[in-house]
Amino acid sequence: MxxxxxxxxxxxxxxxxxxxxxxxxxxxxxxxxxxxxxxxxxxxxxxxxxxxxxxxxxxxxxxxxxxxxxxxxxxxxxxxxxxxxxxxxxxxxxxxxxxxxxxxxxxxxxxxxxxxxxxxxxxxxIHGQHEHQSLLYKDKHLDIIDRFAKENIYDIKNNLEVEYRKYIDIGNSLKELKIDEDKRLREMSFLEYEINEIKNAALKSGEDEILTADYKKFSNAKTIAEGLNQVYDLIGYENLSSAGNNIGRSVKQLSRLTEYDETIKGFYSQIMDIETLVNDFNRDLSDYIADINGYEDDFTITEQRLNLVNHLKAKYGSSIEEILQYLKSREEKLTQYENYEETLSALNLEYVKQEEKVRKLSEQLSVIRQEKSKELASKIKEALIDLNFLEVKFEIIFRYTGHYTGNGYDDAEFIISTNPGEELKPLSKVASGGELSRIMLAIKSVLAHKDEINTLIFDxxxxxxxxxTAQKVSEKLSMIADKHQxxxxxxxxxxxxxxxxxxxxxxxxxxxxxxxxxxxxxxxxxxxxxxxxxxxxxxxxxxxxxxxxxxxxxxxxxxx
Structure with missing residues (x-):
């Protein structure tokens, strides 16, 4: 609330x-x-x-x-x-x-x-004048029926949406596949070109990230080498004031003092560990400096490879994974064209089977809708009588749209007669603004027990x-408010x-x-x-x- x-x-x-x-x-x-x-x-x-x-x-x-x-x-x-x-x-x-x-x-x-x-x-x-007016549109009527019948049709509607999407996808694949011989041969030639271009590159997943990191390193090799040489001067053994030399002298000094105090042996052991670490560090650092100083050939190879990968990305996908997925789709497409008649026949059969699934689900949905709509129409009529439509007649009629959608093939419409002797007509040809507001209230009172929405605003x-009639409207509002805010x-x-x-x-x-x-x-x-x-x-x-x-x-x- x-x-x-x-x-x-x-x-x-x-x-x-x-x-x-x-x-x-x-x-x-x-x-x-x-x-x-x-x-x-x-x-x-x-x-x-x-x-x-x-x-x-x-x-x-x-x-x-x-x-x-x-x-x-x-x-x-x-x-x-x-x-x-x-x-x-x-x-x-x-x-x-x-x-x-x-x-x-x-x-x-x-x-x-x-x-x-x-x-x-x-x-x-929220229900205001705009929402009341929406009752004049038939699409709203089918939505109201579905809200009333949602417990009965929820699973069917979900399944229908999924199967209809498949139906459309297969249909689109068929349209795409149905081309003349000359165009098919041209498409095959182009597909072969794309497949070969990607395959010849021999891409590996994650390769682009490694190449990018290497390119960054080689692009800054001179700066890296200069900086590391400074570090080596500070920690190595070339200068008398460097860390390596000072640690070496410390090792010799502590070695002479260990015979005077057992505690110093602990210091000596620690400095030996430090000297080993410094030696290993300096050796690794020296090897790295030697490698990066000869970076030109590696840089050229890396740059060329990265340019190739980026070229393929620009054409086929934003990542290597997407490029490889594109390759797979192109190979599948080429196989379809190479086995054209068999593929077309199989796809046509699949399309017919999928259409049958959509037809059955649409039929099931329509049957339940029409059954529940009779109950809904009866309840709405009762609610309208409560709202002082004393001689009202109210029915819901169904028509077949002639095509499938993700919501079935139904076209539903509310028809009403508010005066004795008048024939049933669509709301748009009968109801005034005031009547529409009461009809909407009647519908909301019927849906009140079906709706999970707790808060309703009526303007x-x-x-x-x-x-x-005003008294009747107030009583109906109070009735809905018993279950809703x-x-x-x-x-x-x-x-x-x-x-x-x-x-x-x-x-x-x-x-x-x-x-x-x-x-x-x-x-x-x-x-x-x-x-x-x-x-x-x-x-x-x-x-x-x-x-x-x-x-x-x-x-x-x-x-x-």
Missing amino acids: LLNLHVKNFAIIDEVDVTFRDNLNILTGETGAGKSIIIGSVNVALGGKVSKDIIRKGADYALVELLFHTDNDYILNRIKELDLPVEDGQIIITRKIMSGKSISKVNGETVTAANLKEIAGLLID EIDVGVSGR ILCITHLPQIAAMADAHYIIEKQSDGITTHTSIRSLKEKESVEEIARILGGAKITDTVIQSAEEMKELAKRTKKY
Whole structure:
């Protein structure tokens, strides 16, 4: 669930920090108070588009921070798979917006837009006017069916995606293989050239790293030799003041003194070890200097070999491993062309077999979808009746698209009739904006027990709704909130009365600047806010009494 929202320097928000509760969180306020800005800030934190004027005037940046908590193992494991830290089930999403750029982080780690979108999709579902309108598109309908049937189709869909990808790959291989004789011969000639060029190079894995190190050494051979000669002068035996000579004299001195004190024998033994180490070091150093002084031939050979490797890298891959993999693919391709008829026949057979796998999986998927869609349609119809669509008819129809996809071959569409005597028609030809919002709410109420997403935000769910229908909408929201955390912006008193937690969004101005704030209301304040919504400019005792009655009615409704 969403525990906390922190917003700073966002549009007309100076700074807002609000803690949300479980179940139904209602947000109300005067028109223009900034209700849409609050939801907009959540959208932006989750990767939504940023307008140019989003940073508050006079500020250097805008910041939105969302604190979630979840104990859902799937969500936690998925976040860990993205190499993001998680502790105690807490997930903090922050987005800092500066002029011309923004930075998104999850639990302190910077994330890509794609990863942020995925994480957001696991944690929260936002429904505004745009989402209601999405019901007009048939693709959305199939997605809703799949969400309802996910327990039954999850494995089939995964298998279908894998097999469909293979099907497409085999098809692409067939298209590539089907060429005329002249082109095939030209391709074979070119393949032979590439294969021979790589094979003649006799590349070895890791060779490029060794060559690069040797090239670096030989390129700096003069500098290395000069430096090592200085070291040899300091440690060797050429100079009287060198370490080797001084250690030798120390050995002789300690040797004479050992007969006077047993302790000195220990020092003598240690200095002998040191002298041996210095002798070995000087010998190895001398050999290395002798070798590097004759580096010219080795340098030429290394440079030529490295140039060859880099030439092949530029043509066939960024590493020797990639070049060798490319060689393997070219050899396989050449074998295909050399055995053209046999390869084509085998690939055609494989394509037919793979198409059959895709067909069977698509058929299985379609059968389950159509079975579950009947159950879904029945439940949505019941939910629509609950939302005051009293004479509604609702069905889901399927059509065959005529081609396979990774999602099967189904084309599904919701059709509805909202008035007696009217024939069933697509949503786009029947539903108004207000009806769409209620239809979406009906669908969400049906999916509520199927969805793992805990937090739902509803904005403009009450568009075109009033009277008895508003009461029905409030009851449906409360029902969904029994299993989910809901944040709902509303202007209807019936919905506001149903709140488990009620927040007011206010706009204040000192004549120079304007800012929006949000605060939690106590019971009495909630009644007063409902009265304001009911009574408008003038709030009488009768209006207050009506607001209290609405709160009492809401409490009784929740008990059932």
